[in-house]
Amino acid sequence: GAVVSQHPSWVICKSGTSVKIECRSLDFQATTMFWYRQFPKQSLMLMATSNEGSKATYEQGVEKDKFLINHASLTLSTLTVTSAHPEDSSFYICSASREAYNEQFFGPGTRLTVL
Amino acid sequence: RKEVEQDPGPFNVPEGATVAFNCTYSNSASQSFFWYRQDCRKEPKLLMSVYSSGNEDGRFTAQLNRASQYISLLIRDSKLSDSATYLCVDSGNTPLVFGKGTRLSVIA
Numbered sequence: 001g002a003v004v005s006q007h008p009s010w011v012i013c014k015s016g017t018s019v020k021i022e023c024r025s026l027d028f029q030a031t032t033m034f035w036y037r038q039f040p041k042q043s044l045m046l047m048a049t050s051n052e053g054s055k056a057t058y059e060q061g062v063e064k065d066k067f068l069i070n071h072a073s074l075t076l077s078t079l080t081v082t083s084a085h086p087e088d089s090s091f092y093i094c095s096a097s098r099e100a101y102n103e104q105f106f107g108p109g110t111r112l113t114v115l
Numbered sequence: 116r117k118e119v120e121q122d123p124g125p126f127n128v129p130e131g132a133t134v135a136f137n138c139t140y141s142n143s144a145s146q147s148f149f150w151y152r153q154d155c156r157k158e159p160k161l162l163m164s165v166y167s168s169g170n171e172d173g174r175f176t177a178q179l180n181r182a183s184q185y186i187s188l189l190i191r192d193s194k195l196s197d198s199a200t201y202l203c204v205d206s207g208n209t210p211l212v213f214g215k216g217t218r219l220s221v222i223a
Contacts, residue, residue, distance in 0.1 A: 034210045044159065044213040093158050095210070103149075104211055106158040 003027055004096050006107035013084055014115055020080045021110045023094030029074035030096035034104065035067075038091040050077050084114040118212065119148075119186075119203050125218040132193050136217045138186045138203030148186045150177055151202040153216065159202055162188075193221045 003026040013019050023033055032051050036044040048069050050056040056069035068080040077096075081088055091111050095104040119140045128134045138148070147166045151159040163170045165186050169178040176189040186203055202216035 032210075036213075041215075043215045046210055046212070049210055091156065097209070103161070103206075106160070109156075109158045111156070 002098075002103075002105045004030075004094065004105045004107040006094055006110050008110060009108060010111040010113075012113045012115065015085050016083055018080055018082045019084055019112060020078055021092055021094075021112075023077045023079070023096070023107050025075045025096045025105070028096075028098055028105075030077075030098065031074065032097050033071055033077040034095045034097075035069060035077075035079050036093045036095070038093065038109075044093065047079075081112065084112070086114045088112065089114045118142075119205055119214060121201075121203055121214055121217045123215050123217060125220050127220045127222055128193055129222055130193060130195060132221075133189065133191050134193055134219065135187055135189045136201055136203075136219075138188075138217075140184050140186070140205060142205070142207075143181075143184060145184075145205050145207055147206045148177075148179065149204045149206050149211070150175075150186075150188050151204060151213075151216075153200045153202060155199075159213070162201070164206065190219075193219075195221050195223060197221050 005024045007022045035047045038044045047062045048056045048058045050069050050071040052071050058064045071077040093109040095106045097104050121138045150162040152162045153159040165177040165179045174191045178187045198221045200216040200218045204211050
């Protein structure tokens with residue numbers, strides 16, 4: 001149990017386009033989902049926390065208008081990178097947690113390359 | 116947020132060796148931690164939880180030393196497949212806060 005999927009697993013896009021990444025909890029209801037970003041040889045950095053049906057809480061330095069997060073249901077959160085640029089190329093990982101449990105279950109990640 | 120510190124390594128050890136990593140923490144109120152393992156270009160995967168009683172799972176043993184405020188992870192009889200980055204995380208944080216971890220390379 002507690003499987004989280006991400007789609008797509010990798011994406012290459014042109015500069016200026018928008019990319020949507022989906023994060024799904026497959027066998028449980030995720031009250032909270034988290035979006036992380038990891039650059040090569042760096043640590044996972046939290047970008048935002050989203051709760052179903054409410055606005056996401058962004059970490060300092062993360063532009064909410066650039067990284068749009070939607071958590072419309074208890075099993076799906078999406079991250080849209082708008083007007084992507086090469087510096088947005090990174091590994092994006094989501095995780096999900098269940099109510100009353102502290103453990104986070106991670107998705108397999110999405111590797112974004114912006115040309 | 117409750118932070119932890121780890122030696123980034125890399126630790127290069129031969130197959131079959133025993134290797135130990137430490138992770139220090141600053142918040143004396145912290146009560147439990149996670150050890151995660153992250154392979155290159157993959158998501159972190161939970162290895163084990165660590166409470167005051169410690170934890171053992173096969174070749175892996177984790178201990179929490181509250182007096183000195185550190186957590187250890189001991190890997191016995193290292194395998195090539197143990198090569199990865201090991202991340203120590205304070206489980207009291209929501210969401211989890213990750214450092215760079217400790218990189219282990221097991222060499223044939």
